[in-house]
Amino acid sequence: MAQACPQSAMPRAGLCGGRVLPLLLAYICYLLLGATVFWLLEKPAETESRDQFQLEKLHFLGNYTCLDRWALEQFLQVILEAWVKGVNPQGNSTNPSNWDFGSSFFFAGTVVTTIGYGNLAPSTKAGRAFCVFYALVGIPLNVVFLNSLGRGLCTQLATPEKWKEWPLRSQLLQVLGLGLGLTLGSLAILVFPPMAFSHVEGWSLSEGLYFTFITLSTIGFGDYVVGRDPSKLYVSEYRSLAALWILLALAWLALLFSLGPVLLHRCSRLWLLVRG
Amino acid sequence: MAQACPQSAMPRAGLCGGRVLPLLLAYICYLLLGATVFWLLEKPAETESRDQFQLEKLHFLGNYTCLDRWALEQFLQVILEAWVKGVNPQGNSTNPSNWDFGSSFFFAGTVVTTIGYGNLAPSTKAGRAFCVFYALVGIPLNVVFLNSLGRGLCTQLATPEKWKEWPLRSQLLQVLGLGLGLTLGSLAILVFPPMAFSHVEGWSLSEGLYFTFITLSTIGFGDYVVGRDPSKLYVSEYRSLAALWILLALAWLALLFSLGPVLLHRCSRLWLLVRG
Ligand SMILES: [K+]
Ligand SMILES: [K+]
Numbered sequence: 152m153a154q155a156c157p158q159s160a161m162p163r164a165g166l167c168g169g170r171v172l173p174l175l176l177a178y179i180c181y182l183l184l185g186a187t188v189f190w191l192l193e194k195p196a197e198t199e200s201r202d203q204f205q206l207e208k209l210h211f212l213g214n215y216t217c218l219d220r221w222a223l224e225q226f227l228q229v230i231l232e233a234w235v236k237g238v239n240p241q242g243n244s245t246n247p248s249n250w251d252f253g254s255s256f257f258f259a260g261t262v263v264t265t266i267g268y269g270n271l272a273p274s275t276k277a278g279r280a281f282c283v284f285y286a287l288v289g290i291p292l293n294v295v296f297l298n299s300l301g302r303g304l305c306t307q308l309a310t311p312e313k314w315k316e317w318p319l320r321s322q323l324l325q326v327l328g329l330g331l332g333l334t335l336g337s338l339a340i341l342v343f344p345p346m347a348f349s350h351v352e353g354w355s356l357s358e359g360l361y362f363t364f365i366t367l368s369t370i371g372f373g374d375y376v377v378g379r380d381p382s383k384l385y386v387s388e389y390r391s392l393a394a395l396w397i398l399l400a401l402a403w404l405a406l407l408f409s410l411g412p413v414l415l416h417r418c419s420r421l422w423l424l425v426r427g
Numbered sequence: 428m429a430q431a432c433p434q435s436a437m438p439r440a441g442l443c444g445g446r447v448l449p450l451l452l453a454y455i456c457y458l459l460l461g462a463t464v465f466w467l468l469e470k471p472a473e474t475e476s477r478d479q480f481q482l483e484k485l486h487f488l489g490n491y492t493c494l495d496r497w498a499l500e501q502f503l504q505v506i507l508e509a510w511v512k513g514v515n516p517q518g519n520s521t522n523p524s525n526w527d528f529g530s531s532f533f534f535a536g537t538v539v540t541t542i543g544y545g546n547l548a549p550s551t552k553a554g555r556a557f558c559v560f561y562a563l564v565g566i567p568l569n570v571v572f573l574n575s576l577g578r579g580l581c582t583q584l585a586t587p588e589k590w591k592e593w594p595l596r597s598q599l600l601q602v603l604g605l606g607l608g609l610t611l612g613s614l615a616i617l618v619f620p621p622m623a624f625s626h627v628e629g630w631s632l633s634e635g636l637y638f639t640f641i642t643l644s645t646i647g648f649g650d651y652v653v654g655r656d657p658s659k660l661y662v663s664e665y666r667s668l669a670a671l672w673i674l675l676a677l678a679w680l681a682l683l684f685s686l687g688p689v690l691l692h693r694c695s696r697l698w699l700l701v702r703g
Contacts, residue, residue: 170575170579171575171576171579174571174572174575174576175572175576177568177572178568178569178572181539181564181565181568182532182535182536182539182670183532185531185532185534185535185538185539185561185565186528186531186532186534186535187528187531188557188561189526189531189534189535189549189554189557189558190526190527190528190531192549192551192553192554192557193525193526193531193549193550193551193554194524194526194527196512196550196551196554197512197513197514197524197525197526197550198524200509200512200513200514200550201509201514204505204509204514204516207502207505207509208516211498211502211505214498215491215493215494215498216493217491217492217493217494218491218493218494222487222490222491224517226483226487227506227516227517228517229480229483229487230503230506230516231510231516231517233476233477233479233480233483234507234510235650236472236473236476237473237476238473238476238477238480240480240484240503240506240507241500241503241504241507248470248473248474249469249473250465250466250469250470250473251466251470252462252463252466255461255462255463255465255466255469256458256459256461256462258461258462258465259458259461259462259465260458261646262461262646263457263458263461265541265644265645265646266646267543267641267645267646267647267648267649268545268648269544269545269647269648269649269650272648272649272650273465273468273469274469274472274473274476274650275468275469275472276633277468278465278468278469278472279633279637281464281465281468282465283637283640285461285464286640286644286646288457289457289461290644292453292454292457293454295450296450296451296453296454299446299447299450300447300450300451303446303447357552357555361555361559364559364562365543365558368541368562368566369541369543369645370537370538370541370542370543370562371543371545371647372543372544372545372548373543373545373548373649374511374545374548374550394458
């Protein structure tokens with residue numbers, strides 16, 4: 152979040168004279184804008200799926216006349232409680248477990264990255280208490296690790312000190328190589344895996360990209376999650392691989408955010424040199 | 428995420444000679460530790476609720492003999508699809524909407540803060556596309572706003588430049604006042620609202636604190652969310668108020684993270700002065 156407030160550099164701009172009040176207004180307006188658009192887009196769709204479900208329910212009650220409304224509502228309550236505890240109501244006890252080791256590893260990954268899909272969430276008191284302390288240490292560790300990895304790779308790849316002494320031709324080649332590497336790496340890490348996931352999960356490409364964005368922005372709604380379709384038989388390592396991909400992609404984003412500005416700076420510098 | 432890689436300050440420690448490899452090992456070990464503990468804690472609980480649900484299902488099928496297994500599984504499929512689209516299967520069409528303006532505002536707040544509970548998620552293609560672009564702008568705006576608010580308040584409250592020229596007595600009073608203010612503010616923002624939410628939602632105090640932690644760490648599993656119990660009638664402004672509380676509490680945390688180190692530094696300095 153915020154850095155410790157600097158002891159010298161900052162001018163003493165008052166809260167209201169400074170940037171805070173305009174930012175607050177922009178922020179509130181942005182939230183109101185979002186609320187309006189989501190309301191306009193989602194409300195009609197919700198009404199439609201709600202009406203459709205009520206029809207299906209009436210149809211079901213009409214077909215099976217031994218069942219009364221009250222009994223069905225009671226049973227729906229049971230189903231929802233099971234669902235909230237992470238039990239898939241369909242099928243039988245041989246469904247794959249949500250908490251085998253691979254899934255637990257996936258879950259630990261979604262905690263420290265603060266993605267928190269929520270399809271898996273601890274349901275026991277001990278699990279919840281452990282989750283809180285696990286996150287208290289794990290989130291800072293994740294931030295430090297990703298930052299350090301991004302910066303380490305950045306220093307390794309960008310070789311900041313000696314670069315300016317290189318001949319112009321080598322400088323050009325290095326910048327081109329770096330740009331090519333970043334592009335190929337981004338394809339390999341940010342584009343191909345979502346395509347592979349879409350293929351395995353039966354999502355469309357746009358759904359795969361939506362999943363990738365919602366995951367890597369750490370929003371993690373949990374509406375699209377890899378390895379959670381109960382009708383599919385996954386390879387046992389699939390969820391662990393997905394967790395590793397998420398960590399790798401987040402590290403890659405950290406690298407892009409730290410290398411991107413350096414690369415842009417060098418490009419503009421070389422451009423000026425070449426133009427004379 | 429990472430800062431742009433510094434052009435001068437960083438020593439050229441190699442990736443393997445530097446801090447990255449030990450950090451990577453620590454990170455992987457931490458994930459494996461978490462996976463093991465969650466697996467040990469949650470697996471038995473899952474097995475139990477799963478067995479219990481299968482019993483309830485058999486019981487239900489036994490009570491209503493006009494219903495066969497296949498029809499029930501089909502109906503369960505319909506229920507799950509409705510649930511995923513955000514329709515609460517219980518009750519009838521008069522259930523409060525998930526996408527009225529207050530809820531949409533709440534949703535917009537969970538997008539820009541990257542909490543993303545996921546109880547609400549856009550279900551239309553247009554809604555998803557808008558959500559991606561909304562988050563692309565909104566997440567940086569949220570970070571800039573929280574940082575600026577934290578730093579603005581910090582500068583306002585901590586008065587960094589003139590503080591050292593004050594008489595010792597005033598310095599002491601100011602530090603005490605600041606400490607008291609932060610404590611009272613934390614109580615008012617981080618402790619009382621969760622207690623109020625727990626009261627309204629019928630959660631235990633530990634559940635309320637768990638909800639607060641999972642929310643303010645921006646993990647947002649969505650297992651505990653305010654204003655989502657379909658059996659409760661909420662005041663219409665309840666969800667908007669909850670969204671404002673979340674933003675206020677995140678801003679307060681940003682302030683704590685920026686003022687805390689300053690306060691600690693001054694305390695130690697005063698302690699040294701007073702001790703002689
Ligand atoms: K989430
Ligand atoms: K999240």
